[in-house]
Amino acid sequence: MKGLALLFTLLISLTCQADTSTPLSSWQDGASRQAIISFVQRVTDPASPEHVAPSDRIAVFDNDGTLWAEQPIYTQLLFVGDRVRAQAGENPAWESQEPFASVLKGDLAGAFSSSHDAPVQLIRASQAGLDTDSFDQVVRDWMQTARHPTTDKPFTRMVYQPMLELLDYLQDNDFKSFIVSGGGVDFMRPWTESVYGIPPERVVGSRTAKQLAVQDGVVRVVHEGTMEFNDDKEGKPIGISQHIGRRPIAAFGNSDGDLQMLQWTTAGDGARFALIVHHTDAEREWAYDRDSSIGRLDQALDAAAEHGWTVVNMKQDWKQVFPD
């Protein structure tokens, strides 16, 4: 009977256990991968002096350039451009009115930089007047059909395979991962669960205003489209504090927009982890850092060197960039 009991125990243990196959398999077995695994082991091992309770295992990820590609232009700007074009018929004045005129001429980057207010005007045009359900659907439809301008892939395939594995690895180790992005929160939430396994309530981002509309006793929440919160740079720790209410123990970014988030995360007590994805792979992805207008990585690269943060050299550290 002792042998049978042992067999039972073994079988139950195997059945109830999470998958324990080799983690981070798209990562070369170098310093970056080892730093991640070492950190996770130190905070999850109950015997470790740096053990962290599961409820405090909060990890935050920037999105553009950290979880998916941000070149040659932020994905949300392409969405906004398509939304403006789709509504141009109902807005004939846009043909001669900036920033819309530049969008309609195909100069998206020019449209966004045509004036200080241009981004605000364009973002508002992409969502104002739609209720939350309708805007969700618009984003879902666009993500289904839109293609990346240089690779012609759906944007859901422009995500980084090694980062998907990292999200899985952290989840298997009872971390809660959040996205903390400068991008619009309502542009991300409709697809983050299916693409990253991150549910809408774990997405923090820039916010536009909404108002309540009551018609015949039916309550809807409607987008006004005016900027309300910019979740970038100094905004990221504020957004995390507003939304998550706890300081993360691990933060993942790729640009100066993530610097304050990494600083605040690592300023806490106990074991802390900060990682920067350095875009060094012009062949498989893009190579850019200190001089890029998109995803500039300058101060944060210096800070990483100063504080010993992990810097992922995409070309060397990743066996594979995008999913098959």
Add this chain to the structure above:
Amino acid sequence: MKGLALLFTLLISLTCQADTSTPLSSWQDGASRQAIISFVQRVTDPASPEHVAPSDRIAVFDNDGTLWAEQPIYTQLLFVGDRVRAQAGENPAWESQEPFASVLKGDLAGAFSSSHDAPVQLIRASQAGLDTDSFDQVVRDWMQTARHPTTDKPFTRMVYQPMLELLDYLQDNDFKSFIVSGGGVDFMRPWTESVYGIPPERVVGSRTAKQLAVQDGVVRVVHEGTMEFNDDKEGKPIGISQHIGRRPIAAFGNSDGDLQMLQWTTAGDGARFALIVHHTDAEREWAYDRDSSIGRLDQALDAAAEHGWTVVNMKQDWKQVFPD
């Protein structure tokens, strides 16, 4: 071998399964309890035409008067009063300066109603200048030591036992429950996980402003204390949309401040559930509704009758009000 295989399967199933003891045992087996159980069964049974995927099983709970007592005065106001008294020594001018003077004379309700700005001034005084870690600790310490003015119990024992069981029951059925309160989010988050099992990131509430403070390269998030978002009435659906990013399928409240949240929740497609806790028990708790200045329940009670929402008659429906 077939019998052994069956035994294995049974044993594994028993070992891996969640607790399935009688749910909601502090609820009388009447219409309210049955309505809750019927709703949960309809949305969780995979064969039900009203089945809802676990990821969409979002439930929202008001806090004051729904999860814990709000009489004779909102708990947070007592906290604010204690904070003002604790800082009076450093602020001698407060002795003759409203609304602080009334607090120091022991007239807390009078202090809060002494002017339009009084609540804002008092709340700011309770937190301005503290960083997030320090304010968290102040709240934790207060919750450990403060006592309810009429029952002399710790506030963590002024929660409703039947609602704790409801939170457990929903969690056992793969719901995600959130608090959506008019109270300050930073006043609730330090203790909701230990008291309700609801982690900080699942608490939505009224918000005061914060700013980033950088000193010697160390980043902190510091409370400014000025009101930024009022998560009450029309604010609740907005707060849910900002924070959760999905419309709930079930909402639980007790006052007119919850009306729009209940309306928005029930205006969605598919199975929906709305419940109001009606305070009818002057002996074990308090009895109040249409004429109360705290937790007024008037329009929402009419709406409940009109739409067939579940109204909990506390005196009749709850075997027990507070935990032992």
